[in-house]
Amino acid sequence: MVKGVGFNSWRRVGPVLPSIKLYNSRDVDELILVDISASIEDNKPDHDSVSDFAKECSVPFTVGGGITNTEQIISLLHAGADKIAINTAAYKNPDLIDAAAKLFGAQCVVVSIDAKRLTDGKFTCFSHSATVDTSKSPAEWAREIASRGAGEILLTSIDRDGTMLGYDLELIEHVSNAVDIPVIASGGAGSYAHMVDAVKHAGASAVAAASIFHFTEQTPAGAKKAMQAAGIPVRRDFLNIVNV
Amino acid sequence: MKVAIINYGVGNLASVARAFEDIGANVFVANHPSALHDANRIVLPGVGSFAESMECLVSAGWSDALDEVVVEQGKPLLGICLGMQMLASFGLEGGETKGLGYIPGTVKRLDEIGCKFRIPHVGWNDISYLKAGPLFDGIQNFSDFYFVHSFAFVSENKDHVIATTSYDCKLTAVVQKGNIFGCQFHPEKSSKAGRQLLRNFLNYAPC
Numbered sequence: 001m002v003k004g005v006g007f008n009s010w011r012r013v014g015p016v017l018p019s020i021k022l023y024n025s026r027d028v029d030e031l032i033l034v035d036i037s038a039s040i041e042d043n044k045p046d047h048d049s050v051s052d053f054a055k056e057c058s059v060p061f062t063v064g065g066g067i068t069n070t071e072q073i074i075s076l077l078h079a080g081a082d083k084i085a086i087n088t089a090a091y092k093n094p095d096l097i098d099a100a101a102k103l104f105g106a107q108c109v110v111v112s113i114d115a116k117r118l119t120d121g122k123f124t125c126f127s128h129s130a131t132v133d134t135s136k137s138p139a140e141w142a143r144e145i146a147s148r149g150a151g152e153i154l155l156t157s158i159d160r161d162g163t164m165l166g167y168d169l170e171l172i173e174h175v176s177n178a179v180d181i182p183v184i185a186s187g188g189a190g191s192y193a194h195m196v197d198a199v200k201h202a203g204a205s206a207v208a209a210a211s212i213f214h215f216t217e218q219t220p221a222g223a224k225k226a227m228q229a230a231g232i233p234v235r236r237d238f239l240n241i242v243n244v
Numbered sequence: 245m246k247v248a249i250i251n252y253g254v255g256n257l258a259s260v261a262r263a264f265e266d267i268g269a270n271v272f273v274a275n276h277p278s279a280l281h282d283a284n285r286i287v288l289p290g291v292g293s294f295a296e297s298m299e300c301l302v303s304a305g306w307s308d309a310l311d312e313v314v315v316e317q318g319k320p321l322l323g324i325c326l327g328m329q330m331l332a333s334f335g336l337e338g339g340e341t342k343g344l345g346y347i348p349g350t351v352k353r354l355d356e357i358g359c360k361f362r363i364p365h366v367g368w369n370d371i372s373y374l375k376a377g378p379l380f381d382g383i384q385n386f387s388d389f390y391f392v393h394s395f396a397f398v399s400e401n402k403d404h405v406i407a408t409t410s411y412d413c414k415l416t417a418v419v420q421k422g423n424i425f426g427c428q429f430h431p432e433k434s435s436k437a438g439r440q441l442l443r444n445f446l447n448y449a450p451c
Contacts, residue, residue: 027435029368055262058435060390080258082433105292107364107392151364151392182362205362235368235388 002036003211005162007114007130013214016049020056023213028220029235030060032085032154032208034112038066039088039128045072047079054080062110062154070099077104085154087112088127091134094148101149110184111145112154113138115171123171130158138171139178146179153179154208157187162211164190169202176203184208192218192226199232245446248274248283252300260289260324263432267443277309285446286310286319290326294335294351294395297326298343307344315346320423322445328419328426329397337395347421348400354411357396361412364394371407371417371429378448379418379425379441380407387437389417389429397428423448 001019004010013019016033023031033053037043043066050063063076064085073084084104090097090111100109114130115123115138125136134141142153155175157168167188176183182205185198189209198204212218224234247264249257251273264271264287274280288310290297301307314321323331332343335351343351354363368388373380391409397416399405407418409428419426425445431438 054259058263058266058433058439060392060430060433077256078258080256080262082256082259103292106394107366108291152366180362181364182366206367233369235370 003162003214007036007158007161017052017056019214020053023220024057024059026220028059029206030062031057032062032064034063034085035065036129040131042066045076047072047075050076050081051079064110064112068093069096070103073100073104073108077108083108083110083151085110085112087114088129090145091125091127091136094144097145097148097150101151106149106151109150110152110154111150112156113141113145113175114156114158116158117168117171123174126158138175142175142179142183146181150181152182152184152205154184154186155204160188161186163188164211164216166190166194167198167202167204167207169197172198172202172204176205182206190216192223195223196227196230196232199227200230245270245284246282247271247285247287247446248280249287249289250280250306251275252297252304252306254290254292254297254300254326256291257289259430260287260432263439263442264446267439267446269442269446277305280309280313280319283313284319286314286321288321288323288327288330290324290328290330292326294326294329294337294343295339295341298330298335298341301330301344310344314424318423320445320448321346321425323424323426324432325393325428325430328428329393329395331419331424331426332397333400335395346424347397347404347419347426349404349419350398350400351395352398353395354393354415357398357413357415359396359412359415364392365411365415366392368434369409369411369429371409373407375406377406377418377420379420379427379444381440381444381447383437383440383444389427389431389434389437389441391417391429393428397426 002010062083063081068089184206185204186208329351332349370386409417
């Protein structure tokens with residue numbers, strides 16, 4: 001497992017499985033696992049590992065990275081993924097979105113958008129793990145993704161990713177205003193307040209975070225308390241049952 | 245006590261099976277309708293399209309087997325998500341399709357029943373009990389479960405709706421008619437609350 005800053009300078013965080021067990025025990029709402037080198041190295045998704053990881057997950061588990069066709073999706077779902085995320089392949093072959101949504105249902109199809117700010121203040125989408133500029137506007141691409149049947153959009157700010165300086169609220173607003181499907185904000189969370197802002201002020205339906213939980217003392221439970229205090233409905237802890 | 249999970253070609257069976265294994269159940273995947281005769285509990289999972297899934301259920305003989313084993317013999321059945329929706333009389337996704345008809349009602353798109361929020365309804369949401377039920381033992385009212393759906397079950401008889409959830413409007417979360425149960429959310433993806441619900445389904449003893 002690695003963490004970078006701006007999709008660069010990756011540092012190792014540790015093996016994946018213990019992290020999955022940890023976050024599952026901390027009762028995060030969902031887990032997303034992306035193989036970030038897959039599209040650059042032309043790797044296929046590793047469904048054996050997915051199987052091991054899915055066994056430890058009692059909350060929804062989304063898997064992405066290098067998915068280019070529906071056979072791989074079938075294999076990942078059988079291995080235990082609940083949803084799959086596609087990114088690079090969707091630019092080259094947008095019909096994959098329609099095909100996946102039709103075969104597996106929209107609820108299973110997350111399309112990831114990685115976006116950067118341009119010098120003129122506009123945004124552009126990047127593919128191949130933030131190495132190739134697609135020249136597409138995130139809002140325009142999001143509209144196409146939604147019309148092709150995707151269930152959710154995972155929107156990551158390349159500039160803010162790993163910085164813990166806050167989500168890119170303008171980017172989030174730009175995309176969430178363009179579509180009627182849920183948008184998950186990602187990239188930049190460094191405090192609970194950042195998460196509150198993304199939902200309350202920028203229209204995100206959900207927030208995703210990594211560095212804040214890998215590298216600071218802040219916790220998913222703390223985040224949810226803060227969001228609840230700010231008036232955002234969140235899942236509370238299940239109190240009544242002794243663990244068997 | 246054997247739990248059969250119906251494999252009719254759609255849906256992610258693995259997480260449903262694993263959830264039952266986690267709570268110590270003797271679970272197996274039923275690949276042929278005759279296997280239902282071996283089961284004490286039956287689970288109907290479901291993901292995707294109502295019409296296509298009903299087509300699979302009917303053409304492979306599952307609906308006939310369920311009529312016999314669940315309706316006539318009274319074995320408890322739990323429908324999950326689309327599996328719950330297929331318990332209805334009709335589904336209105338892309339035209340009108342007949343459902344199993346076990347619990348009278350129609351399945352409609354969320355925006356057709358007045359919901360103006362983003363579709364699909366995806367994420368955790370709390371459920372509100374309308375009446376006590378064996379599925380709710382040990383689960384506090386307003387507990388959260390994981391939902392992901394674009395259609396909802398509109399019951400003809402309000403007595404069959406035993407829990408709702410709120411997403412702009414009230415949506416059916418759990419239905420029950422005798423030994424037949426359905427939940428719109430995914431108990432296998434709902435962490436501890438979900439596991440407890442599955443445990444309750446196993447422990448349910450019809451009189």
